[in-house]
Amino acid sequence: MDRSLIVTTVPKPSDSEILHAENLAKELQADYVKRTSTVRKMQETHGVRKVLVAGERLTLHAGDQKLFFHPSMAVVRVKRMLLGDTDVIVEKSGLARGDSVLDCTLGMGADAIVFSHAVGKEGVVIGIEYNPILVILVREGLKTWRSGVPEVDEAMRRVQVVTGSHLGYMRNLPDRSIDVVYFDPMFRETVKESINFDPIRILSVTDELSVEAIGEAKRIARKSVVLKERMYSGEFQRLGFPQPYQRSSSFTYSVISIQGEESP
Numbered sequence: 001m002d003r004s005l006i007v008t009t010v011p012k013p014s015d016s017e018i019l020h021a022e023n024l025a026k027e028l029q030a031d032y033v034k035r036t037s038t039v040r041k042m043q044e045t046h047g048v049r050k051v052l053v054a055g056e057r058l059t060l061h062a063g064d065q066k067l068f069f070h071p072s073m074a075v076v077r078v079k080r081m082l083l084g085d086t087d088v089i090v091e092k093s094g095l096a097r098g099d100s101v102l103d104c105t106l107g108m109g110a111d112a113i114v115f116s117h118a119v120g121k122e123g124v125v126i127g128i129e130y131n132p133i134l135v136i137l138v139r140e141g142l143k144t145w146r147s148g149v150p151e152v153d154e155a156m157r158r159v160q161v162v163t164g165s166h167l168g169y170m171r172n173l174p175d176r177s178i179d180v181v182y183f184d185p186m187f188r189e190t191v192k193e194s195i196n197f198d199p200i201r202i203l204s205v206t207d208e209l210s211v212e213a214i215g216e217a218k219r220i221a222r223k224s225v226v227l228k229e230r231m232y233s234g235e236f237q238r239l240g241f242p243q244p245y246q247r248s249s250s251f252t253y254s255v256i257s258i259q260g261e262e263s264p
């Protein structure tokens with residue numbers, strides 16, 4: 001039972017919003033509480049920081065912060081691809097139409113949406129997210145968000161969301177079963193400062209990526225394993241990725257290319 005969270009609805013909810021909130025509470029093993037006052041009052045009365053509010057837009061209140069699904073840069077990135085540009089991760093990973101992608105750090109799913117557009121209807125994108133509240137926000141958002149761009153909405157609807165740890169998930173996959181495996185872990189050194197600007201950091205798991213996870217990724221990948229990181233964090237070296245060189249930009253990508261390698 002999660003005692004740090006309650007689930008409720010918007011004021012004057014419809015029957016379906018109540019049912020939705022009750023089901024989410026069950027899934028999260030948290031209490032459903034009928035909406036009787038402001039979220040702030042409910043936080044005080046029930047002694048919780050986190051209140052998940054079901055309504056037209058599913059919103060998590062965590063202390064003073066609000067978190068809800070938004071595709072963020074994915075819309076711009078897909079629009080650029082529609083105009084003929086290539087997306088940097090798509091290009092570096094060697095991803096093609098019909099491929100499969102395992103996004104090991106789904107977060108709010110922006111990268112997964114871009115992958116999903118790149119692989120198209122014939123491809124598969126599976127996103128794994130450890131935090132169960134984030135899973136619900138992203139899963140519901142991907143199902144319902146309307147961006148105004150049909151190709152973005154179609155890409156969002158096709159992303160498959162899995163709850164859990166990427167390491168456990170990968171251990172159950174056969175050798176060479178996924179084309180591209182992708183990691184975008186939290187930048188740990190900035191967690192404290194940016195929590196006020198980036199509410200996703202309230203929920204995100206910030207553990208460092210394990211060498212074992214990269215080993216599993218190399219075992220299951222057919223084309224490439226891609227890591228997004230800060231250039232000089234030392235993570236590329238620690239995890240056995242080629243060190244990229246780039247002057248600007250706070251983060252960059254490095255790729256372990258699998259093609260041509262023997263099955264482990």
Ligand SMILES: C[S@@+](CC[C@H](N)C(=O)[O-])C[C@H]1O[C@@H](n2cnc3c(N)ncnc32)[C@H](O)[C@@H]1O
Pocket residue numbers: 104105106107108109110111112128129130131134164165166167184185186187203204205206207
């Ligand atoms: C920087 S965010 C990813 C952002 C994402 N690429 C996007 O475009 O929205 C990293 C996410 O990975 C999740 N995460 C961290 N460790 C994980 C693990 N072992 N298994 C699954 N998810 C994990 C965190 O909870 C966090 O939501």
